[in-house]
Amino acid sequence: MKLNPMELYNLLPKTNCRLCEAKTCMAFATKLALGDVSPDECPPLLEEGFQEKLEKIREMVAPLQSAAETGVKLDESKCTGCGNCVVVCPVDVAAEPPTSEGKAAMGTATVFRVENGISKIINLEKCRRFPPDRLNCRVCEQYCCTDAIEIW
Amino acid sequence: MKDLVCNGCSLLCDDVSAEIDGAEVKSLGLCRLGHAHLSESLKTLTASAVIRDGGKEDTVSIEEAVKQAGEALQSAKQPLLYGWTTTSNECIQEGLVLAEHLGGVFDSPVSQGTIQAMSHDIHSGKLDIDLEYVRNNGEFIIYWGTDPTESLHRHPSRFAVLPRGEKIPEGIESRTIGVVDVRETETMKMANHRLIISIGGDSELIEVLTSEVSGKSSITGPVQGIPAQELLSIVRKLQTSDCTVIFYGRGILNSNNADENLTAIAGLIGAIRESGKEAYALPMFPESNAMGVVNIAGNKLKQDLTSLQKLLAGEFDTTLVVGDDALAILPGPAAKALAQTNLIYIGRPGTFTDKKAMISIYSPDVITGIPNTMTRLDNQPFNFSAWTRDDVSEGMLGILSKLNGFVKK
Structure with a gap:
């Protein structure tokens, strides 16, 4: 929305x-x-x-x-593993600062991480759309060029 | 997980890792293209060879395959040594020596556009900046005739669009992105300026922008269907950005007027610089070591750019294809002519060229841990090192060295 x-x-x-x-x-x-x-x-x-x-x-x-009315979905069949979501996600940048400079996420603390050529959501609960932040952040969806990410 | 360098494309990502878990490979950070390349490459950790004759295929030793390939090349009236864009710098050097020993012609797909671009005044053989500089300084980024979302997946996230840098504190928020193409592309989704122009309309648009940047009010109406207001907005950005970088791709080079387009881009870069701002043009060649071929063999390639014509004229009777799947990438008539020659292939198994070759030698790719060097898109060298396991057999370099040794005898 x-x-x-x-x-x-x-x-x-x-x-x-x-x-x-x-x-x-x-x-x-x-x-x-x-x-x-x-x-x-x-x-x-x-x-x-x-x-x-x-x-x-x-x-x-x-x-x-309401967190109950939001969600993030990643369609792996559309994902190219470009890492746009990793680099642009504010949570990822805070959890693993080198991602802010374009580096791949290597740890386990980020929301997104590219595994086996495809981005995976490994910590959905950290997404700022959910409590306690409940922000209307949708930058991952905005910069996913292949429309693999959908937020509702 | 072990750190490695990926050669799935010309970005040569060195911030990735992988491990082999039984028959499966697990990777972190590799894009879909890189992971697929790594998975496929790991199927060939041991060199092997086959010889085909009349529909019959026999597995032979490397020594036997090298001997038969050497004899075929030595007895050829005019051999062509083609490919090299996915091989290491060391292999390219070895290939040049082999071509000299054989009196053959060394050629590569970079002869079709890449070498012309790197020889043009816009570069004169070298690049002004590297991709790290773009990440740290690139304020206005323009992708012209290239769609990294399809071919160089991590280019926007690692270097040009999304990452933060020294003078780009907010990443994408600190940059302006423009995309120019003849169709709507996926990269346009990230762009502030999305320009769809007609095929061959590049130089007209570039020249209009150049003229306006230089202070001549030449935009009075739409150009190439782009409204004047949008064009003037781009011009203002070109005039005010501290650092503009134009990434040009195949759309610029393969449009029959590559020279005119490159000259126009050079003119625009010059006009921006004259206004006191930084501006650069960088190429977008996807082949993993196109720049290695340009750097090592560029001077030789420039001397004679007619090998495809010679191929079509039937002047080559034997061809050694190294690394590239020549039959898949050459224009149809040239591919047909190539298939008519005595074909020897060194590379990964399963390609069109492999299936058509009379001798195929399969060698482990450098990504599996062959300690060789490749050159990134922006001319930066990257070293590959062992990471898989100790029993990776000799790579392409070892096979080419053996072939050279046989020919020298």
Whole structure:
């Protein structure tokens, strides 16, 4: 599921009040779309007159808040073992820093590792889409040139 | 797991490992192409040979096969020694010596485009930078007439698109990617600029970009079907990126106007540099040691680029094919002409050339642990070393040395 930050922005109070961590309402909308923040973190949105918009936003971002409604699937028949997912995954880069420089993942701490010519998800539970992060990260899907990775 | 260097393509990945577990090979980091190459290569850890005559095939010793191959080559009126792009640098050197002893013609698939590119002013035989430099500095990356997703799987993730580098702190977020091709390619999925142009339209587009980068307002409407706004956006990026790298491939070289295309790319690189920014062009040759052939045999190959014409004219009566599956990669008429010669083959079993050869000598590939050297796409040498087991028999170099020894006698 991909949320459009502009759609979320149009439902916000657009006051740029700086009462939340984001510097602007647009930045807050972007964070909402990624699942990085909750709509309840916008104080003006909790004020009278915005109930309908607040409910609408809550409805839109609800899938991002539940790990049960997300998943990552890798179709091995489409995978070329290019390693794009390994290098671009933020968890992999933190778990095995040489992957950030394009090196192959050699350890067991990454989300992805290319084994026998095909990428495997070896630690799905570390994916940032799942708790505790619950982020709407989908960079692996975005940079998989053969569409082998599917996120829902 | 043991570290190794992969020669499944010209990237020569050296950050990978593998182990043999019974009849199975397990690898880490090797792409699908590399793993398949390794698995196939491990089936030939011992050199062997067969001789075919009238539909009959006999297994013979290496010594016997070398003797018969040597005699056939010595008695040939004009032998052709062809292939070499998947062999080691040492084998290429040995092949040149053998060609000299025989008075034969040394040739390779690199004669079809690769050698012309490396001889062009854009390179003049050498490259300005290597792939590590691209990883650390490449801000605007353009793949032109090449689709690494199909042929050099790890090129984007290891060097050019996704990895972080000294001046590329955020990886892909710090780079801009452009892909130019005559069709929609898988690599385009990663690109900020996706340009699909007509066949043969490369130089027109490059020249328009060059003119605009040089300050002449030449873009007033679509070029090659690309809207002016998109082209001007690319020009702005070319003018503002600290380091632009154009990776050009077969689409540039095999389009009947390779020289015109390369000249146009050189012009664009020059225009960007004149504006005070860094710019480079690098080739995308997929054959694992094309650069080794260029470096070691390039001068000889450049002297005579007519061997395919001679082959078509029936001037060669005997051919030694080394490493490459010549019958699979040559244009149809040339392949047919090659098949008419007395064919001797040294390489891995099961290729078209092997099946058609009167003498086939099967040798372990360097990836199995033959201590030889190959040259990466960006001219960097890589050493292979033993990693499998102690009983890997002599590789191609040993067989070529024996053939040379026989011919010298």
